Amino acid sequence: MTGEFHPPARILMGPGPSNVDPRVLLAMAKPMVGHLDPEFIRIMNNLQDLLRQVFGTKNPLTLPISGTGSAGMEAAFVNVVEPGDRVLVCIKGVFGERMADVAERCGAHLRTISAPWGEVFDLEAIQKELRGFQPKVLAIVHAETSTGVLQPLEELPAILKNNPDTLLLVDTVTSLGGHPVKVDEWGIDICYSGTQKCLSSPPGLAPITFSPKAADKIKKRSQKVQSFYFDMNILGKYWGSERTYHHTAPISMNYALLEALRIIGEEGLAPRHERHRRNHLALVQGIEAMGLSMLVPEPYRLWSLNAVSIPQGIDDPKLRKKLLDEYNLEIGGGLGALKGKIWRVGLMGYSSSEANVLYFLTALEQALREQGFEVPRGAGAIAAKEFFSKGK
Amino acid sequence: MTGEFHPPARILMGPGPSNVDPRVLLAMAKPMVGHLDPEFIRIMNNLQDLLRQVFGTKNPLTLPISGTGSAGMEAAFVNVVEPGDRVLVCIKGVFGERMADVAERCGAHLRTISAPWGEVFDLEAIQKELRGFQPKVLAIVHAETSTGVLQPLEELPAILKNNPDTLLLVDTVTSLGGHPVKVDEWGIDICYSGTQKCLSSPPGLAPITFSPKAADKIKKRSQKVQSFYFDMNILGKYWGSERTYHHTAPISMNYALLEALRIIGEEGLAPRHERHRRNHLALVQGIEAMGLSMLVPEPYRLWSLNAVSIPQGIDDPKLRKKLLDEYNLEIGGGLGALKGKIWRVGLMGYSSSEANVLYFLTALEQALREQGFEVPRGAGAIAAKEFFSKGK
Numbered sequence: 001m002t003g004e005f006h007p008p009a010r011i012l013m014g015p016g017p018s019n020v021d022p023r024v025l026l027a028m029a030k031p032m033v034g035h036l037d038p039e040f041i042r043i044m045n046n047l048q049d050l051l052r053q054v055f056g057t058k059n060p061l062t063l064p065i066s067g068t069g070s071a072g073m074e075a076a077f078v079n080v081v082e083p084g085d086r087v088l089v090c091i092k093g094v095f096g097e098r099m100a101d102v103a104e105r106c107g108a109h110l111r112t113i114s115a116p117w118g119e120v121f122d123l124e125a126i127q128k129e130l131r132g133f134q135p136k137v138l139a140i141v142h143a144e145t146s147t148g149v150l151q152p153l154e155e156l157p158a159i160l161k162n163n164p165d166t167l168l169l170v171d172t173v174t175s176l177g178g179h180p181v182k183v184d185e186w187g188i189d190i191c192y193s194g195t196q197k198c199l200s201s202p203p204g205l206a207p208i209t210f211s212p213k214a215a216d217k218i219k220k221r222s223q224k225v226q227s228f229y230f231d232m233n234i235l236g237k238y239w240g241s242e243r244t245y246h247h248t249a250p251i252s253m254n255y256a257l258l259e260a261l262r263i264i265g266e267e268g269l270a271p272r273h274e275r276h277r278r279n280h281l282a283l284v285q286g287i288e289a290m291g292l293s294m295l296v297p298e299p300y301r302l303w304s305l306n307a308v309s310i311p312q313g314i315d316d317p318k319l320r321k322k323l324l325d326e327y328n329l330e331i332g333g334g335l336g337a338l339k340g341k342i343w344r345v346g347l348m349g350y351s352s353s354e355a356n357v358l359y360f361l362t363a364l365e366q367a368l369r370e371q372g373f374e375v376p377r378g379a380g381a382i383a384a385k386e387f388f389s390k391g392k
Numbered sequence: 393m394t395g396e397f398h399p400p401a402r403i404l405m406g407p408g409p410s411n412v413d414p415r416v417l418l419a420m421a422k423p424m425v426g427h428l429d430p431e432f433i434r435i436m437n438n439l440q441d442l443l444r445q446v447f448g449t450k451n452p453l454t455l456p457i458s459g460t461g462s463a464g465m466e467a468a469f470v471n472v473v474e475p476g477d478r479v480l481v482c483i484k485g486v487f488g489e490r491m492a493d494v495a496e497r498c499g500a501h502l503r504t505i506s507a508p509w510g511e512v513f514d515l516e517a518i519q520k521e522l523r524g525f526q527p528k529v530l531a532i533v534h535a536e537t538s539t540g541v542l543q544p545l546e547e548l549p550a551i552l553k554n555n556p557d558t559l560l561l562v563d564t565v566t567s568l569g570g571h572p573v574k575v576d577e578w579g580i581d582i583c584y585s586g587t588q589k590c591l592s593s594p595p596g597l598a599p600i601t602f603s604p605k606a607a608d609k610i611k612k613r614s615q616k617v618q619s620f621y622f623d624m625n626i627l628g629k630y631w632g633s634e635r636t637y638h639h640t641a642p643i644s645m646n647y648a649l650l651e652a653l654r655i656i657g658e659e660g661l662a663p664r665h666e667r668h669r670r671n672h673l674a675l676v677q678g679i680e681a682m683g684l685s686m687l688v689p690e691p692y693r694l695w696s697l698n699a700v701s702i703p704q705g706i707d708d709p710k711l712r713k714k715l716l717d718e719y720n721l722e723i724g725g726g727l728g729a730l731k732g733k734i735w736r737v738g739l740m741g742y743s744s745s746e747a748n749v750l751y752f753l754t755a756l757e758q759a760l761r762e763q764g765f766e767v768p769r770g771a772g773a774i775a776a777k778e779f780f781s782k783g784k
Contacts, residue, residue, distance in 0.1 A: 002438045002654050007431055007647070009423045016640060020424045028420035028644060031401045032412045032594060034722045039399055046394045066596070067459045067621060070639035074621045102620045196640055202424060204458070204596055204642030226618050228494045229459060229466045245727070247462035248408060248588055250596030252420060253645065255399070262394050330426045335637070 010324075011351070013360055014332035015145050015305060016174070017196035017203050018348035020256075024201055027259035028252040035249045043258055044239060044249075050261035051207050054176055054199070054269065055191060057183035061215045063239040064205040064257055065230065066250050069173040069194025072206025074102055075230040076169055076190045079210070079218045080137055083107030088135035090114075090121050094146035094335045095171055099139050106226065111135070117337050118147050118307070120300045127159045130166065137167045143175035145197075146335040148296050148307030148344065150179065157187035167214050173197060176207070177264060178276040178304035178348055189214040195253075198276065198304050200349025201260035204253040260349075276303040279352045282384040283345065286361040289383035290368075290375045295342050304352070306345040307338075311373055316340050319367045327363040357384050402716075403743070405752055406724035407537050407697060408566070409588035409595050410740035412648075416593055419651035420644040427641045435650055436631060436641075442653035443599050446568060446591070446661065447583060449575035453607045455631040456597040456649055457622065458642050461565040461586025464598025466494055467622040468561055468582045471602070471610045472529055475499030480527035482506075482513050486538035486727045487563055491531050498618065503527070509729050510539050510699070512692045519551045522558065529559045535567035537589075538727040540688050540699030540736065542571065549579035559606050565589060568599070569656060570668040570696035570740055581606040587645075590668065590696050592741025593652035596645040652741075668695040671744045674776040675737065678753040681775035682760075682767045687734050696744070698737040699730075703765055708732050711759045719755040749776050 012019045033040050044063075052062050065075045077099070081087055087108035089100040092115040100112050111133050115121045121140070130138065138160070142151055153170065160166055167189040172181050178198030183191050189211040196203035210218070210232065218225075218232050225231040229247065237244040264272060280303035284294060287308055295307035310316055316333055320343070323329040332344035345360065361380030368375055404411045425432050436455075444454050457467045469491070473479055479500035481492040484507040492504050503525050507513045513532070522530065530552070534543055545562065552558055559581040564573050570590030575583050581603040588595035602610065602624065610617075610624050617623040621639065629636040656664060672695035676686060679700055687699035702708055708725055712735070715721040724736035737752065753772030760767055 002442060002650070002657065004654075005422075005435060005438070005647075005650060007422050007425045007429075007435070010425050010429065012424060012426060014426055017424050017426065017643060022421075025421040025424075025644075028594075029414075029417040030397075030399050032404060032409050032417075033399045033402050034404060034406055034409065035595070037399075037402065037716070037722065043397060043399070046397070050394060067463065068639050068642060071459065071621050074619060098620070105616055105618050105620055194640065202420075202642065202644040203427070203640040204645055224497055226497050227466060227470075228490070228497055229463050247460050248586065248595040250460060250594065250642075250645065251409060252417075252594040252648070253596055253642070255397075256644070258394070258397060262396075265394065324429070330429065 008328055011329045011356060011359065013346050013351055013356060014330045015344045015346055016194070016348060018200050018346060018351040020200055020202055021260070021263055021350050023263065024256050024259045027255045030255050032251055035251060036243060036245065040251065041243065043254060047254060047258050047261065048239065050265060051209070054261065054264060055183045055209045056181060056185060057209050059183070059209045059211055061232065061236055062209040064207050064254065066247065067206055068203045069206050071230070072192030072194060072208050073099065073171060074227065075206065075208055076192050077102045077106050078225050078227045078230050079232045080167055080169065080190055080214055081106040081108050082221055082223055084109055085137065086111070086133060086135040087137045087139065088113070088129055088133055090126060090140040092119065092121060092147065092149060093117050093141065093144035095141045095144055099141070099171065103139065118149060118295045120149055120151050123155050123159050130159065130163050134163065135166055137169050139169040141171040142181065143172060143179065143302050143304065145174045145305060147338065148302045148305045149300050150175065150302045153186045160187060167217065174302065174304050178273065178352070180273055183209055195257055195260065198348045199260050199264070201257045202253065204250060205257050276347065276352050279347045279354065279357050280306060282354070282357050282387040283347060285387045286357065286380035286384035290361070290365060290380040304346065304348045306347065307342045308345055309342055310340065314368065314371055314373060319371065322367045322370070323363055329360065329363055354388055400720060403721045403748060403751065405738050405743055405748060406722045407736045407738055408586070408740060410592050410738060410743040412592055412594055413652070413655055413742050415655065416648050416651045419647045422647050424643055427643060428635060428637065432643065433635065435646060439646060439650050439653065440631065442657060443601070446653065446656060447575045447601045448573055448577060449601050451575065451601045451603055453624065453628055454601040456599050456646065458639060459598055460595045461598050463622070464584030464586060464600050465491065465563060466619065467598065467600055468584050469494045469498050470617050470619045470622050471624045472559055472561065472582055472606055473498040473500050474613055474615055476501055477529065478503070478525060478527040479529045479531065480505070480521055480525055482518060482532040484511065484513060484539065484541060485509050485533065485536035487533045487536055491533070491563065495531065510541060510687045512541055512543050515547050515551050522551065522555050526555065527558055529561050531561040533563040534573065535564060535571065535694050535696065537566045537697060539730065540694045540697045541692050542567065542694045545578045552579060559609065566694065566696050570665065570744070572665055575601055587649055587652065590740045591652050591656070593649045594645065596642060597649050668739065668744050671739045671746065671749050672698060674746070674749050674779040675739060677779045678749065678772035678776035682757060682772040696738065696740045698739065699734045700737055701734055702732065706760065706763055706765060711763065714759045714762070715755055721752065721755050746780050
């Protein structure tokens with residue numbers, strides 16, 4: 001017989017999931033209702049309203065996909081890409097690579113452009129490809145979870161103005177709820193995210209939004225969407241006024257997301273972003289005071305995910321295991337080309353707190369010292385604490 | 393600001409979700425951990441062991457897909473079907489139809505055979521098609537949620553013995569945990585289910601299992617699986633010994649499923665099936681004592697989902713609304729061709745109880761009487777109660 005299980009109370013400062021407010025955990029314990037119950041439909045409507053607010057959009061077609069962030073990526077591509085469609089994917093990390101993989105599986109005529117991992121794209125490079133390739137879809141990651149890079153998107157509408165038929169598809173898995181995301185203002189046509197990062201709801205749903213232009217392309221497809229489960233032509237009717245049965249929505253996950261979005265509403269989006277910014281800046285102060293350095297140059301650092309370069313001679317898995325075993329603290333290692341070269345330290349949603357910044361810096365200092373890396377005693381935490389005090 | 397939400401405490405006797413044991417609801421409130429945390433990996437291993445037990449299989453490739461039952465169906469087809477593969481789908485209700493739709497979206501060379509809704513397939517008809525069509529995949533629904541029919545599968549291995557290259561793909565969404573399902577004994581190669589029916593975990597995961605033969609076909613595909621999210625060649629590595637990152641598992645949903653499977657382990661599979669059988673038989677006694685009739689003839693009735701023919705002159709939506717509003721009781725209407733013709737009364741998992749049988753019969757009697765349908769007072773509940781008493 002499998003015994004009762006008691007997951008440890010980790011401090012989650014990896015690339016996600018982040019810690020979840022107890023209010024959100026308890027929301028999942030609310031009684032189960034049917035997926036067509038009038039009370040659940042009311043919850044669906046509230047969810048959609050609140051998602052539009054965090055996405056900064058008026059798009060009617062805005063809803064949570066019943067899967068994790070990767071399901072959001074797949075739902076984005078399978079719906080707007082038909083076999084043979086030209087798709088331009090910008091790759092600067094693992095999730096850009098995954099976009100290219102997913103687009104190819106949809107039968108896209110794929111072209112990719114790359115920037116070095118840890119850097120952002122120069123928009124002129126994208127503009128040049130747009131002119132030559134005339135893609136139906138331009139896909140780019142806003143917050144690259146594998147490198148800690150924030151790709152500025154404010155200038156994209158200007159660059160796309162000569163490509164009125166190109167749909168702009170953006171991954172905001174690690175930015176939504178932690179950084180400003182302005183779907184309508186930035187001219188984004190398809191935008192998806194995950195619940196388990198800066199929204200601080202458990203993993204299991206992928207908020208997504210489609211502009212009227214994207215929705216129109218989906219409606220006018222010449223072939224069925226290759227995925228039934230992610231087919232917005234049917235799914236949109238369940239979340240629209242028809243309420244047609246498509247699949248049984250994950251009721252409890254939707255309760256959790258609603259509570260998480262209510263908490264965001266109470267905090268306010270702008271104060272929430274500012275909290276993420278401040279905690280990130282304090283962490284950087286601490287990291288640099290300890291003699292370590294950040295992978296990403298200053299204006300392009302994610303507030304939600306901090307890529308810290310691992311000093312030479314440090315045993316990465318050993319250090320992370322120590323943090324987990326002795327400090328109950330999870331941070332992430334590098335992915336792909338950055339494996340063994342960086343730590344990925346998340347400050348997302350509920351996990352983005354002054355206490356976590358100080359705790360992490362203190363634990364890291366002790367773990368580094370154990371491996372013979374000299375750190376002035378308390379340097380990181382002292383620098384971060386000073387930063388926090390200044391702002392008050 | 394969106395206010396706090398309090399879903400009503402419904403008695404869920406529709407086609408799913410079923411009610412969830414409070415132990416399962418509370419399991420979701422356990423602290424969040426990372427999807428590669430050693431403690432979560434232990435939970436994954438336990439989940440896989442317990443899923444193998446309910447599926448009746450030794451298949452190593454057994455795991456919960458991170459989506460609802462429909463995601464399970466899609467994961468089943470996209471992995472084993474390559475474009476041009478001959479696929480034979482047996483249709484006797486909505487979910488058979490959906491299988492055909494999903495297979496077509498995979499580029500299958502599709503052939504379908506049909507049985508009238510509410511009836512089972514004659515296995516000779518299937519055998520004839522097998523001989524002529526020589527499909528790579530034979531797909532059939534065990535428990536057709538739209539009609540309440542249980543398709544016997546015990547004889548399939550005999551019928552398939554001349555088709556050693558055909559994979560048998562079976563939908564057990566509404567049977568697993570309520571009816572015996574014997575994947576290995578019945579020679580099933582791909583079997584999927586959902587958590588929200590007889591397993592009585594919230595909707596959001598789709599248990600699935602692949603035989604070594606099916607796993608081998610997936611490994612030797614000439615093309616990538618068209619879905620990244622459901623690609624067992626990668627997903628199997630996250631759930632296998634490599635633990636390669638694929639997507640962030642829905643942690644809380646997995647906690648819930650583990651607790652639901654632990655409860656099944658405590659009850660025992662055979663006693664659980666017997667409970668489903670008895671409550672179903674009592675319900676039928678009550679239905680017939682009230683002068684109503686079942687859609688499906690006797691040996692083929694699902695224990696978990698009872699299709700009750702709606703008497704002439706009854707306003708179906710009005711009756712179901714009354715049950716929901718005044719009795720907090722959800723039952724399902726008919727789907728597709730059976731819309732307005734049947735009620736679908738679920739007795740699944742936690743919802744399959746003597747109390748629910750009696751409550752439903754009592755509420756139905758009153759709702760019917762309100763619409764002028766004469767029922768001898770208390771007839772249904774009395775007959776069901778007698779049945780329960782006899783067995784003791």
